Amino acid sequence: xxxxxxxxxxxxxxxIIGLGPGAQEWRTLACQKTxxxxxxxxxxxxxxxxxGGVGAHQTLHYSDNGEELARAKLALDLAAQKRHVVLVSSxxxxxxxxxxxFFEILEELRPHAPIDIVVEPGIxxxxxxxxxxxxxxxxxxxxxxxxxxxxxxxxxxxxxxxxAQADMALALYNPVSKARPHQIERTEKPPSTLIGLGTDIxxxxxxxxxxxxxxxxxxxxxxxxxxLVGTNMSRHFSHQGRDWFYTPRSYTC
Amino acid sequence: xxxxxxxxxxxxxxxIIGLGPGAQEWRTLACQKTxxxxxxxxxxxxxxxxxGGVGAHQTLHYSDNGEELARAKLALDLAAQKRHVVLVSSxxxxxxxxxxxFFEILEELRPHAPIDIVVEPGIxxxxxxxxxxxxxxxxxxxxxxxxxxxxxxxxxxxxxxxxAQADMALALYNPVSKARPHQIERTEKPPSTLIGLGTDIxxxxxxxxxxxxxxxxxxxxxxxxxxLVGTNMSRHFSHQGRDWFYTPRSYTC
Numbered sequence: 001x002x003x004x005x006x007x008x009x010x011x012x013x014x015x016i017i018g019l020g021p022g023a024q025e026w027r028t029l030a031c032q033k034t035x036x037x038x039x040x041x042x043x044x045x046x047x048x049x050x051x052g053g054v055g056a057h058q059t060l061h062y063s064d065n066g067e068e069l070a071r072a073k074l075a076l077d078l079a080a081q082k083r084h085v086v087l088v089s090s091x092x093x094x095x096x097x098x099x100x101x102f103f104e105i106l107e108e109l110r111p112h113a114p115i116d117i118v119v120e121p122g123i124x125x126x127x128x129x130x131x132x133x134x135x136x137x138x139x140x141x142x143x144x145x146x147x148x149x150x151x152x153x154x155x156x157x158x159x160x161x162x163x164a165q166a167d168m169a170l171a172l173y174n175p176v177s178k179a180r181p182h183q184i185e186r187t188e189k190p191p192s193t194l195i196g197l198g199t200d201i202x203x204x205x206x207x208x209x210x211x212x213x214x215x216x217x218x219x220x221x222x223x224x225x226x227x228l229v230g231t232n233m234s235r236h237f238s239h240q241g242r243d244w245f246y247t248p249r250s251y252t253c
Numbered sequence: 254x255x256x257x258x259x260x261x262x263x264x265x266x267x268x269i270i271g272l273g274p275g276a277q278e279w280r281t282l283a284c285q286k287t288x289x290x291x292x293x294x295x296x297x298x299x300x301x302x303x304x305g306g307v308g309a310h311q312t313l314h315y316s317d318n319g320e321e322l323a324r325a326k327l328a329l330d331l332a333a334q335k336r337h338v339v340l341v342s343s344x345x346x347x348x349x350x351x352x353x354x355f356f357e358i359l360e361e362l363r364p365h366a367p368i369d370i371v372v373e374p375g376i377x378x379x380x381x382x383x384x385x386x387x388x389x390x391x392x393x394x395x396x397x398x399x400x401x402x403x404x405x406x407x408x409x410x411x412x413x414x415x416x417a418q419a420d421m422a423l424a425l426y427n428p429v430s431k432a433r434p435h436q437i438e439r440t441e442k443p444p445s446t447l448i449g450l451g452t453d454i455x456x457x458x459x460x461x462x463x464x465x466x467x468x469x470x471x472x473x474x475x476x477x478x479x480x481l482v483g484t485n486m487s488r489h490f491s492h493q494g495r496d497w498f499y500t501p502r503s504y505t506c
Contacts, residue, residue: 025286026374030278068502092376094383096502100391103499107490117492119384123281123345123374130347131372138353139404140412142395142421151392151504159393159419166415168395237360239370246356249321249349251404 012079012115016099018092018122019050022203026123034086034120040078042071043088043098051088068101076105079115092124096145096173126171129198129226132208134244136196136228139251140168146184147174157186164188169247170229175221184227189213194230196245197221210236210243265332265368269352271345271375272303275456279381283373287339293331295324296341296351304341321354329358332368345377349398349426379424382451382479385461387497389449389481392504393421399437400427410439417441422500423482428474437480442466447483449498450474463489463496 015034020026035041035051042061054060063071071087078085089097099119106113130137142163146156163170164187175184187193191214199207199222209220213229221227234247268287273279288294288304295314307313316324328338342350352372359366383390395416399409416423417440428437440446444467452460452475462473466482474480487500 020281023283025283026281028273028279028281028376029285030276032282033278092380094380094388094390096391099384099388100499100502103387103391103488103497104501106492107488107497111490111492114493117495117497119387121279121376121380121384123376124380127345127347127374127377131352131374134356134372135347135352137347137396138349138356140395140397142393142416143390144393150502152506155504155506159421162415162419163395166412168412235356235360237364239359239364240367242370244356244359244370246353248357249353249403251408253405253408 020123021128072105135246196228273376274381325358388499449481
C-alpha cells in the first residue's frame with residue numbers, strides 16, 4: 001500500500017493496527033505483515049511485549065499507558081522522516097484505542113503532512129470475550145467504556161439508563177476505578193440479567209465467569225475484564241460441563 | 254484444541270468461525286488454521302466462494318442465505334459422526350451471524366451431544382468499515398440490524414430513538430429492505446450528523462462515501478452496506494485528498 005513515487009519521493013507512512021486480544025492466533029494476517037514491514041513500532045509496553053521478536057532494523061518505542069497523544073505525535077515525527085511507523089493497540093485500534101487519538105493529533109497539528117495513513121482493524125475485546133461465552137452479542141448490542149477519565153460520569157449513567165430501556169446487550173470496557181467500584185451495578189437491568197465476565201481473554205491467566213446481575217461479585221472484576229450483559233431474551237445452558245450464554249437472533253415483545 | 258481421548262474415543266467438533274469482511278488479509282491466523290483442519294465446511298455460497306482452495310479430503314456444503322437453522326442442524330449431524338465441521342460466517346460469527354443460531358439449535362435439539370465446540374471471532378463489518386473512515390466508533394457505540402425479519406419494526410424505532418438520546422455512534426447492518434427503504438432516516442439524529450457508508454469493504458467493488466444525514470442519498474445503499482453514524486462530537490477533515498471521519502475519545506457536555 002506504500003505509494004512509491006520514485007525512490008527519492010516515497011512518503012512516510014503511519015499504520016494504526018490492532019493486535020487483537022493477546023494470542024497471536026487472533027491477529028489478522030494484515031497485522032502480522034504490517035509488523036514485519038515496520039521501521040518503527042510504537043505502543044504501550046504491555047502490548048509491545050506481546051508482539052514477539054522484531055527484526056534487527058526495527059525500533060520499538062515503549063510508552064506508558066495513557067500517553068496516546070504523545071505516541072501519535074512521535075508517529076508523525078518519524079513518518080516525516082519517511083519511515084514506516086506502526087502504532088500498536090490491543091484489540092481494534094478504533095475501539096477505545098489509538099486511532100481516534102491519532103486523527104485528533106493529525107487534524108490539529110499536521111493536517112498537510114505528506115504521509116500515507118492506513119488503519120488495520122483487529123479483534124476487539126467484546127468479540128473475543130463473546131466468542132468464549134457462545135454468542136451473548138447475537139442481537140443488537142452496545143459497546144461502552146465505564147471510565148470517566150474522558151467523559152462525565154453522568155453521561156455514562158444516562159447511556160446505561162437509555163440502553164436498559166432499549167434492552168440491548170452490552171459490552172462494558174474499563175469496568176473498574178478506585179473511585180467508582182460499583183459502576184456495573186448502575187446498569188438498571190433486571191436482577192436476573194445474565195452477566196459474562198471475561199478477564200485476560202487469550203492471554204495468560206484467562207478467566208471466564210457466567211453469573212447474573214444479582215449474584216455478581218464485583219471483587220473478581222479487574223481493569224482487564226470485559227463485562228458482557230445480556231438482554232431479557234438471553235439464555236444460558238450447560239453442555240458437557242461448560243456454560244454457554246447466547247442471545248437469540250429473534251426478539252419477541 | 255481437539256480433545257483426543259484415545260483414537261477410538263475422539264469427539265466430533267463444531268468450529269463456528271468468522272471470515273472477516275472478505276479479503277484474506279483480514280482473517281485471523283486461527284480462522285486460516287481451522288479451515289485447513291476441517292473435514293466439512295458449511296456456509297452460504299457467497300462466503301464459501303471467498304475461502305479459496307480446499308483440500309481433496311474436505312467437503313464444502315453450500316447453503317442458501319437465511320437457512321441458518323438448517324446449517325446448524327447439518328453441523329450437528331456431521332459432528333455426531335466424529336467429523337470436524339466448520340460453520341462459516343462472514344465478519345464475526347457472533348454478530349448477526351451463525352453463532353446464535355447454532356446455540357439455539359444445540360440447546361433445543363442436542364443439549365447432550367458428545368461434541369467439542371469452539372467459536373473463533375472475526376473482524377465484523379462495523380470495524381472494517383470504521384477502519385476505512387478513520388475512527389468513527391472511537392467512543393461509545395451501538396451495533397444494530399435494521400432488518401425487521403427477526404424483530405418487530407417498532408423495537409428498531411424505539412432503539413434508534415433511545416440511542417439518539419444517548420448520542421452514541423452507530424453501526425447499522427442490513428440497512429435496506431424493499432418494504433422500508435427509508436429506515437436510516439428514522440435515526441432521529443440532527444441533520445448535520447456525519448454518515449459513513451461502507452459497501453463491499455475489502456471485497457471487489459469496495460465503495461466508501463462520507464456524507465451527512467441531510468445530504469444522504471439512500472439510493473447508493475445496498476444490502477452489503479454498513480452505515481456508520483457519528484455523534485455530536487464527531488469530526489471530519491481532508492488529508493491529501495482523502496476524507497477522514499473520527500469520533501474523539503473525549504465527550505464534553
